[in-house]
Amino acid sequence: MKPLFLTSLICMGTIIYLVNCGYCSSDKQNLPSVIFEIVDEAQPGTVIGNIPQTLWPDTSTSFSLILTTSSKFQRFNEYFSVTKNGTLIVEKLVDRDNVNEVCGPLDCCQAPLCWIDAFVMFLVDKTSSTASILSLDSFANNRPSARLLIRIVDVNDNPPRFLVDANDHAGFTISIQEGGKVSMETLPSAVDLDSIGNGILEYRLASVDPRQGGVDVFKLTYQKPIIPSSNSSLGGTEHDNGRKLWKPSSPILMQLRDLDYEKLEDRRFDLLVTAIDGGFPALTGTLSVTVNLIDINDNAPVFLNTNSSALNLLENTTYSPNPIHQFVATDADSDENAHISYSLSPLNDIRIFEKFSVDAVTGSLYLTSALDFEVYSERKLFVIVVASDRGSPRRSGTTTLTVVTQDVNDNLPTIIVQENVTVIEGMNYSKPVLRFYVKDEDLVSKDKVSCRAATYTPKDAEMVAGRALLRLQEVTTNAYFLFTSGIFDYEETPRASLEIVCIDNVTNIASFDGDQKVSETVIRITIAIGDANDNYPEFGFSEFVTRIPEHAITRTIVANLTARDADTGINARITYSLMKASVQTSGAHPACDVLEALRIDSVTGLITVADGFCLDRERTNEVSVFVVAEDGGGLSTSVKLRIKLTDINDNAPLFEGQSLFAIRENFPEGFTVGLIRFTDADQNGNAVIQLQLSANNTRQVLESFDLVPKDEGLKSSRSTKKGVVTGKNEVSAFLISLTSFDRELMESFAVEFVATDMGDPPLQTRKTVYVNVLDENDNAPVARFPLPGTTIGYHPKVHTNSPSGFEVCKLRATDPDKGENGTVIYDLQTHTNGSRYFSLDRHSGRLSTTWGRRRRSADFDSTPPTSGIYCLQVLIYDSGVRAIKVPWEFFVLVSPRSPLFDTVTSSPPELVESTEDLGNRTTMHQKMSQMTGVLSLFAVVILLVLIVSCVCMVRLAQRSKTKPQPPSPGAKENSSHATVFCPSSLGMVYTRSHMTLPESTVGGICTFSTMQPLKYGYGEQESWNLHSHEGDCSFLEAQERLLPTPSAKELYRPMQFESKMGNRACYSPMYPQFSL
Structure with a gap:
């Protein structure tokens, strides 16, 4: 059959077939069909199948759009959707x-x-081959459309239910008379x-209760009318697998024997009615039935005109004081047995109680709520009255009225x-x-509904854009396409309406004014214009x-x-x-x-400081930075x-410059020591600097140095205050001396300067x-040991x-000068009697x-001297450029021959005489080894x-009643007394003594006084232990704790005293001033 309307619209690479066939039944029968099956309760997202692939599995045609409509099931697009490639998907739960x-x-x-x-219509891509399109047309009877059938298979997901009252209570009560004929009561379905x-x-x-024997007194009876099978117009039979199906009528409770009210067991029976469905597994529902036996009330009320036809009501009929129906019984x-009252039966559906009411006296039926034909459950209602x-007992009769909406x-x-x-x-x-x-x-x-575009003048910008750029096209009965006929600009109008x-x-x-008029509706369709990223920020x-400000704090x-x-x-x-x-500004911080x-909020554009350290004005x-604004489409602008x-x-x-300066001693005052320079990188008042000597300097420094400006006419100026120099960004001043310096008194000075800027607060x-x-070599060497004119050799x-080579002593002379100027050279003069022996x-x-x-040597005499005192003269001088020489004369005591040295050095005369004989050298070495032993x-x-002597002295000290306590560390020794431990047999005579030893101290602990303290600085008390060996005063040792300064430490060297029994004299070669 040829379609009534066929158009081929070719544009922009797509072929669109628009078909209008009237959607008549004969046309549907001739269309290719695709049948899908889904089960009850199909969930959203369930894929049912692909329509084109099912219809034409061998075609290579590509479909870009599929339109589906259903005149009978207008909710099709609420429950199902079809993708562009023709896949059918469940969108809503199918119950x-x-x-x-x-x-x-x-x-x-x-x-x-x-x-x-x-009904399905396809949109075919132009890119498909012609052969594929022809093949498609041959299958589709020259129409790219098809018939879609979806079969919903029921699932037994609902159990039977007895609804006997508005409260959904599954309970039912009936009353029967005693002595009457066998009773039959209709139960709810x-x-x-x-x-x-x-x-x-x-x-x-x-x-x-099985003891009541209810099943022996009553039985259920109902009819089973078989539903004849018939072939569906959609294909297949309505009976599953040829099974015979029936729908049971309402159950009837039949009395099997007479009941006697006088028997207590006959007065009440509790029964249970079970409804069983035909599913697998079967589901059930139950109804509780209570049967009460009552006394005789001969006749029950009987309704008249029970065979009347159904009551037809127009939907939307509202409440009226006039009844819609009159029940008569x-x-x-x-008397009372004939007094009738009317009521709605509890067997009614719950909706009956919402929509209807009955007058208890007159039996008038009223409509309490409007009926809606579009609600399928309200199209036909059954009202049970x-x-x-x-009477006693009360008897009742029922009737059913069918209301058709x-x-x-x-x-x-x-x-x-x-x-x-x-x-x-911007797109076509x-x-x-x-x-x-x-x-x-x-x-x-x-x-019977048709639509067209409105022709009146547009009301707003959206309507103007829609009138100019939108076009409505009917594609089939009740189905429409909307095409664009131009290019939209979102910035002009974000929507277009038609x-x-x-x-x-x-x-x-149903018009209220009685006129028959045609219903016309204006519907506004709005197309959203999508924004293209065609604008830069x-x-x-x-x-x-x-x-x-520079170095602004974080989050500024x-x-x-x-x-x-x-x-x-x-x-x-x-x-x-x-x-x-x-191009970044020069001088930026290198690190x-x-x-x-800087930090910028990516959403608000707020720029704050992230690290103020980098924002340094001095650099x-x-x-400069660029702030970039980029939209979501990738277009960006910067400022x-x-x-x-x-x-x-x-x-x-x-401070800039050197930190170490030098000046020669004895230079006159006013000498320029060096240049002191400070700079400040700030600006304005923050860069004004005042330079002066710190008040923390010692008085000696403040009296020895001063500052004078480097250049009065440039950046620095001398303030009226002494020693204060002021400058902007830079201040330079000369450090000058105010006196002449003696290095031997002060070797170096630490001079502190204070530079203060005028900022707020000042730094x-x-x-x-x-x-x-x-x-400078301005000091002569000084003989320290032995003192000039004194005698050594004790x-x-x-x-x-x-x-030969026996060490008599070490001469010690000092020079307070430094370096070469303080290095002493000892030169033994040859014109004294002892110069040849030493x-x-x-x-x-x-x-x-x-x-x-x-x-033998020309300078020295190998002949031993005789015992006696020999004079030595030494010329001492420093190593400076202009050396200062000082003569030094002292004496050496040569004692008589000692047997000890005779034992050690004795040897056969022939060994001495034959010292030049190389053959006898081995014998000489053996003798030397014996001497060493x-x-x-x-x-x-x-x-x-010595060990035995020490043990004895310790024991003696423990026996003493009083023990001398040394002063605490850090205390200065002011005592002019010292304690000397002397053996009882020791007698001494002191020459050149500064200390006096009382005669009464012989044999005990001696106390002697000095003309000056024996201790300088801080340290522990000293004690001198005088040891006796065969009448000789051998050692006097000073025990000390070292002090923190070298000068003080030098004073605490051991003092050695020597005594000779004949002269009874002790002498301190280390410190002559302490000689005893």
């Missing part, structure tokens, strides 16, 4: 048993199967929302949008941007200048730069960032990145941000420089037979014997004697 939305509109609530019949195959199959009766009894008398054209046409494409500005579209179909809930309006006039061609038979300026606000974008959505969502300027110093006066840094007093004066720098006084004793080391001052040499033995004996 087959939903009367109002699924099985009601499909008229299959009790049918074994529910069928959805839909159970309801099962499933299909007839899964619906109620049978009823069963049981007794709640009669009772053959008299009970007429009861007042008639459709009224009371619904305006509406559109159901299947696809609404957002039109992106060849496909429809909106697909919709028209729906009218009224049954009388089915396929008003569509839909006309319901059914006259309004804009700041409104190309450069922004701001000022902040620098600027808040915001941009605007004419686009919307993500294209107008601006993200801010910072970018380095291509900093300007992007690390750069200005920092230059110039940040000028204002100065803060963050730099203290900085101060203290710097200490060191001035060393250079040495300890160690010098004997006439002392070996040799003197020029540098160390070691004085040693020379006699006994095996080889003897000396070692002698040293051991002396050590043992």
